[in-house]
Amino acid sequence: QIDSARLWGSIHETAQFGATQKGGVRRLTLSAEDKQVRDWFRKACEDAGLEVHIDALGSMFGLRKGRDMSKPPVGIGSHLDTQPTGGKYDGILGTLGALEVIRTLNDAGIETEAPICVVNWTNEEGSRFAPAMMASAAYVGDFTTDDILSRKDAEGVTVGQALDTIGYRGDRPVGFQKLGCFVELHIEQGPILEAEAKTIGVVDSGQGVLWYDGYITGFESHAGSTPMPLRRDALATLSEIVLAMEAIAKKHGPKAVGTIGEAVIANPSRNVIPGEIAFTVDCRSADATIMDALDRDLRAAIAEIATRRKVEVKLDLVWRKAPTHFDPKLIAAVENAANTLGYSSRRITSGAGHDACNLNTVMPAAMVFVPCKDGISHNELEDATQADCTAGANVLMHTVLAIAGV
Amino acid sequence: QIDSARLWGSIHETAQFGATQKGGVRRLTLSAEDKQVRDWFRKACEDAGLEVHIDALGSMFGLRKGRDMSKPPVGIGSHLDTQPTGGKYDGILGTLGALEVIRTLNDAGIETEAPICVVNWTNEEGSRFAPAMMASAAYVGDFTTDDILSRKDAEGVTVGQALDTIGYRGDRPVGFQKLGCFVELHIEQGPILEAEAKTIGVVDSGQGVLWYDGYITGFESHAGSTPMPLRRDALATLSEIVLAMEAIAKKHGPKAVGTIGEAVIANPSRNVIPGEIAFTVDCRSADATIMDALDRDLRAAIAEIATRRKVEVKLDLVWRKAPTHFDPKLIAAVENAANTLGYSSRRITSGAGHDACNLNTVMPAAMVFVPCKDGISHNELEDATQADCTAGANVLMHTVLAIAGV
Ligand SMILES: NC(=O)NCCC(=O)O
């Protein structure tokens, strides 16, 4: 059993780095607050006897030796960055839960056959830089390191510059740390476990993701003197697109979601009809066929709206992540650990994307979910109980021991 | 006849202050660019022999003596500030056209019975500070000077601070310069004169204006893991409001317009459902009964949308300007001047608001419109011909001579 109070203490100690007034955390990737939590985490790993190395994208790897160093390490961990209005658990539970596993094994004097590697992946959230799960995507070869280093945030700062600013551009190439498999503990970020009163979600799959950048070009004109029929209003156009995305996602029932999270009017003014708007689209399904349908339906809807309103709409796909099917053996190991420990559980699909989904494309991976209050995440009110977090970390530890061998 | 080349020259000379790449002007009120054009204008007025004074809100008054100084001056002018993506004519034609009238009278050695006062009103556009036609509204007593001085822009800078920064907080109290009447030359900013091939619009009325500040509070949550039916999406809510405003305005045919020009998502992120949005509404009609209907219909639509989507929407009326009915005698004087000069003309309603609409509440006022290309305004592509601008200034001059007496 892990040390529940110690895990809970480190979650709340690190929550001070970027703490918001509403009790959440604002710790955008590679920000000054991210540096604070990284410094804390590096020291904690070193104090736990791990050998810490950092790769060219700032991901942090803390290695605990195994008896057989020819075996590839079992990877565990998650991320410490948050959304602009994020919570105290998303990513943090999985990273500090992994640290807690190491501390517990140390305290109990348990050696494993294979080594164990604790990982903090850079920019899982994808809020400051796109795509989400950026560093793990580069790790599995979906993007080159140079491509990722040149990505820019809204202020034009590149990933490379941001890494240098906080001193976290590491000396190891991306991929230097080989892993045999990866297990990630995370809050569910959805309402299912809580509704069914299950303690553990045995994650067997994850939704695929489509991310688009959109751009509307209408025509700026006077709000008072331009007759309604002559308008080419970029915001009215966006409004139809938002409602179309919503209707398209709803059409597929619980099997799809669609969101417009960002929309910026160029040179806004109260008495000017909006002429240009940049926006982003996030839509998802666990079913690849439905993902294709979402793409097709969205493009068709936009084409119709643009033609009718005589505006131009550009829609660029900037990221496509296929649905995830986790490794059957690892899924069974997680389920087995939950059963052994006497926790109620159910199989579940992840609505959110996770680094484990990327890693699963090149190695066996799996995830452990615990409930979060009202299914709320990406919100400062995100909440989870100490008991559930503890249960999740225990399942993670027992899964690791089963894989690594004692 | 005014000096067409001189008028055209001063329009294009001052267009350099805040010139944009697309050939427009970005000269927000009380900005550094506004100071440049004000300095230019003050010198031009003084060179034309006017006595220039500045009031506590930065409005500039240049007085030309009349034979009978017991008579109140005939006010002419407009504004030199522009929209963020504004044109070279909106306001500028009326201000520099007034200056050109003075220069022409000087050249011809014409004295008038009543004095003439050229005015540049501060913040007509209402883009940086609300409301529009701010200084003329204070002049007629709709707002106190202190109230206006404390209004803030989006960065939190007050009108008072902005005036001090550019050195245009004048030493005269608002209202110090009495006027007997006011005549304003302006581009139409709509498509009617051009479509009917008329040179002069004799403005007999102006639309009333309703300005609102709106605020939507939904709930931020994860774009991937929040099922569609559980969402309280602030942007989907705004989208319905935008389309409702459009439908309500269209219902009243050509007699109403409605626009949402500004909308800002708080803490936007690609994979977060928008939780809070601030927006503004501008809706107008020349018919007070329709204005009431617009207000009623908009509030009813918003209430229905908010209830159905389980979000909160606040809608605050921040400005209500009643429809304008200009002075019949001055309207006739403008019409007469157009006829005498042989320009084709028609009566017209102003879609936009103007300082003359404010002044009309306390003194006789009227306006002269000239066509602008495709009715486009509040756009960098705003355009007008030299011939039409010249015609408008000639009508202004002959109207002034008729009122002031030669
Ligand atoms: N787990 C999580 O919130 N990931 C952020 C990436 C995404 O799914 O949008």
Ligand SMILES: NC(=O)NCCC(=O)O
């Ligand atoms: N004439 C003009 O564009 N005025 C700006 C104020 C408004 O009508 O919105």
